[in-house]
Amino acid sequence: MEKLRTAVDTRKTGVCVDRLRKTRDQKVIIISCPTKKDIEKISGQLKENKGLKIRETARKLPLVVIRDVRKENTDEDIVKSIKKQNKYATADLDWSSIEVKVKFRRRAKNDLECHPVPEVTPELWRRLVDAGYVYVGLQRRPVLNQSPLVQCSNA
Incomplete structure (x- = not known):
C-alpha cells in the first residue's frame, strides 16, 4: 500500500x-x-514505478438461466437456438460483437430436464430478460436473470 x-x-x-x-x-x-x-x-x-505490476481485470459477462430445457439439447444447440429462433428479441443485433456461451447447467426436478446458464453480452442479456422467454428447439422456456452471487440455502 x-x-x-x-x-x-x-x-x-x-x-x-x-x-x-x-x-x-x-x-x-x-x-x-x-x-x-x-x-x-x-x-x-x-x-x-519498477516494483509494481499492473493488470486490468476483465469484466465478467452477465448470466441468464433458461428454465426446464430438455437435456438432449447440447450447449451448441442452445446457442444456435438463441441466435436463430428468437428473432423477436434479437432482430437488429450485430452477431459479430455478441457472445453467447453456456457456462454451466443446473439440475432440474425432472431428470430429463436441466436449467442451462448461458453467459451473454450485456445487450443480449437485457433483451432476453425483458422478453422473459426464449425458444429452444421445440420448447418455449422462461428466461431469468442469474445472479453470480452465491447464496446459502441452509434453513
Whole structure:
C-alpha cells in the first residue's frame, strides 16, 4: 500500500479513485476509478514505478438461466437456438460483437430436464430478460436473470 501511495499522487494529478482495497492474501491491491481517463493516468504512473505490476481485470459477462430445457439439447444447440429462433428479441443485433456461451447447467426436478446458464453480452442479456422467454428447439422456456452471487440455502 505504501509503494502505491508513493507512486500515485492523486492530489497533483487530479485523479479520482472510487475504491482501493487489498485482497485476502494481502498481495494484490484493487483500484477502481469512475472514468477510463483516470485509469489510464494511474496506469501511466504505476508503469513508471519498477516494483509494481499492473493488470486490468476483465469484466465478467452477465448470466441468464433458461428454465426446464430438455437435456438432449447440447450447449451448441442452445446457442444456435438463441441466435436463430428468437428473432423477436434479437432482430437488429450485430452477431459479430455478441457472445453467447453456456457456462454451466443446473439440475432440474425432472431428470430429463436441466436449467442451462448461458453467459451473454450485456445487450443480449437485457433483451432476453425483458422478453422473459426464449425458444429452444421445440420448447418455449422462461428466461431469468442469474445472479453470480452465491447464496446459502441452509434453513
